[in-house]
Amino acid sequence: MTVTLSDDARQYIAAFADATGVTPTDCLVEEDRIVFVVPAGEMGAAIGPDGETVAAAEEQLNTRVDLVEDADDPAAFVANCLAPAAVRNVTLSTQGGSTVAYVEVPQGDRGVAIGAGGESIETARRLAARHFDVDDVQLA
Structure with a gap:
């Protein structure tokens, strides 16, 4: 891309x-x-x-x-975007032409993954869209 x-x-x-x-x-x-x-x-x-x-x-x-x-794989890239949160797993799901990355993080790291005012997860969404056509990033 x-x-x-x-x-x-x-x-x-x-x-x-x-x-x-x-x-x-x-x-x-x-x-x-x-x-x-x-x-x-x-x-x-x-x-x-x-x-x-x-x-x-x-x-x-x-x-x-x-x-x-950076990463060659969209799941690894999304995990890197949310660092330093401990990402356990990233699952990509495509339905109706939309690709969503579902990210599993420990409960104690949810705040880190979201970031102050949502800035970390919003950055992950923007970068994943720019680099891999991922339409959304959601914490599972």
């Missing part, structure tokens, strides 16, 4: 790459944060020792930065 980036998103990706040495594959620019999708296997480099690299990127971009690790 092809992801279309705005000019702002491209500029943020370039700035993040300069600050961290990791070039994100996608970027969501939100009011109070920027969410970068980093290539699989490069999350450690993007975060850096003790979070120093991502902290430097936040300082340079002057906003909060959240990271999601």
Whole structure:
């Protein structure tokens, strides 16, 4: 699936790459944060020792930065979007032309998976739609 980036998103990706040495594959620019999708296997480099690299990127971009690790599989990608929640299982169901990802998380991690004001699950929904044509993400 092809992801279309705005000019702002491209500029943020370039700035993040300069600050961290990791070039994100996608970027969501939100009011109070920027969410970068980093290539699989490069999350450690993007975060850096003790979070120093991502902290430097936040300082340079002057906003909060959240990271999601990319994946080739839609279920793994949805689980990555909801990290650090402990995702037990992701089931994809297609009915009537709509694909829904049903995510199982322990009761104690439901708040983490939803996020403050629903931001974590909404980010998962937006990114899953952009990358895998998943129409919705629901906690099971």
